[in-house]
Amino acid sequence: MLVDRLLEGGYQHLAVLDISSSAMVYAKNRIGVKAPDVEWFEADVTTFSPPHQFDVWHDRAVFHFLTNATDRNKYLRALRHTLRPGGHLIIATFALGGPQKCSGLDIVQYDSGSISKELGNGFSLVEECHETHMTPAHKEQMFTYFRFIKLN
Numbered sequence: 805m806l807v808d809r810l811l812e813g814g815y816q817h818l819a820v821l822d823i824s825s826s827a828m829v830y831a832k833n834r835i836g837v838k839a840p841d842v843e844w845f846e847a848d849v850t851t852f853s854p855p856h857q858f859d860v861w862h863d864r865a866v867f868h869f870l871t872n873a874t875d876r877n878k879y880l881r882a883l884r885h886t887l888r889p890g891g892h893l894i895i896a897t898f899a900l901g902g903p904q905k906c907s908g909l910d911i912v913q914y915d916s917g918s919i920s921k922e923l924g925n926g927f928s929l930v931e932e933c934h935e936t937h938m939t940p941a942h943k944e945q946m947f948t949y950f951r952f953i954k955l956n
């Protein structure tokens with residue numbers, strides 16, 4: 805519900821991207837009259853071609869589903885095209901010791917060293933925090949949030 809909270813906080817030029825049309829419809833219906841204030845991209849992030857750049861890219865629990873290097877490289881190419889130089893990347897993944905699967909799918913766990921290596925030297929890590937998320941089924945999931953600045 806991040807986009808809902810950002811709208812309530814008065815943030816503008818918000819966009820949501822998801823590959824799932826039903827997830828998009830669900831979110832649009834939940835937001836209601838303010839939904840047209842958001843740009844909606846029903847797209848595969850690995851092939852996303854942005855119409856313009858953004859100041860912030862926020863990914864919670866998407867990148868960690870990319871278990872092969874080709875898909876991760878495609879994601880990173882889309883990220884580099886979408887985020888302006890000096891922009892902030894906030895990326896949340898399952899932490900080392902956290903779940904090894906989500907919704908029956910394999911994931912990749914990251915720490916600051918491995919996520920920095922994936923992103924390469926165009927991104928500088930400035931902040932990291934840990935969260936134990938409780939799922940609706942009352943299972944604990946250890947997440948780490950990383951914030952990077954895009955250098956160029």
Ligand SMILES: C[S@@+](CC[C@H](N)C(=O)[O-])C[C@H]1O[C@@H](n2cnc3c(N)ncnc32)[C@H](O)[C@@H]1O
Pocket residue numbers: 805821822823824827847848849850863864865866869906
């Ligand atoms: C675990 S959910 C996280 C959803 C949301 N970010 C959150 O934190 O609640 C993963 C989401 O990633 C989407 N997804 C998976 N692969 C994707 C891809 N290649 N491109 C875009 N979205 C994708 C799924 O449809 C799903 O909504």
